[in-house]
Amino acid sequence: MxxxxxxxxxxxxxxxxxxxxxxxVNVLVDCxxxxxxxxxxxxxxxxxxxxxxxxxxxxxxxxDHIGRLPEIIRGGFRGEIITTEATSFLLGPxxxxxxxxxxxxxxxxxxxxxxxxxxxxxxNKKMF
Numbered sequence: 437m438x439x440x441x442x443x444x445x446x447x448x449x450x451x452x453x454x455x456x457x458x459x460x461v462n463v464l465v466d467c468x469x470x471x472x473x474x475x476x477x478x479x480x481x482x483x484x485x486x487x488x489x490x491x492x493x494x495x496x497x498x499x500d501h502i503g504r505l506p507e508i509i510r511g512g513f514r515g516e517i518i519t520t521e522a523t524s525f526l527l528g529p530x531x532x533x534x535x536x537x538x539x540x541x542x543x544x545x546x547x548x549x550x551x552x553x554x555x556x557x558x559x560n561k562k563m564f
Contacts, residue, residue, distance in 0.1 A: 441483060444476030450500035451476040463491045469503030479511055487512030494519040497526035503534045506548050
């Protein structure tokens with residue numbers, strides 16, 4: 437059975453975040469920040485916890501598609517991130533920018549950014 441649940445970006449311009457559930461596998465498609473008046477569903481209201489997400493598929497590196505990645509990592513996400521090579525190279529700089537205006541402490545920001553610094557140097561490296 438397949439189910440698609442919109443967690444953000446369904447009828448808005450920003451905050452793209454969609455959960456695809458297929459035969460017990462949870463695939464999150466994007467996890468973006470909402471901007472302006474757009475809204476996303478708080479993670480506490482998601483049908484799965486971040487540590488239950490098996491894969492995160494990132495369509496591209498804009499903040500409205502990747503900006504909540506630090507939040508799902510903080511929540512326990514340890515699944516595999518699937519994206520293009522070009523997007524993988526942009527993740528580090530884009531997340532660094534997103535984290536600069538977040539409530540994450542410096543050590544937590546650094547811990548989140550380390551895998552992306554490593555990933556940009558090697559193809560097909562699993563992030564966690």
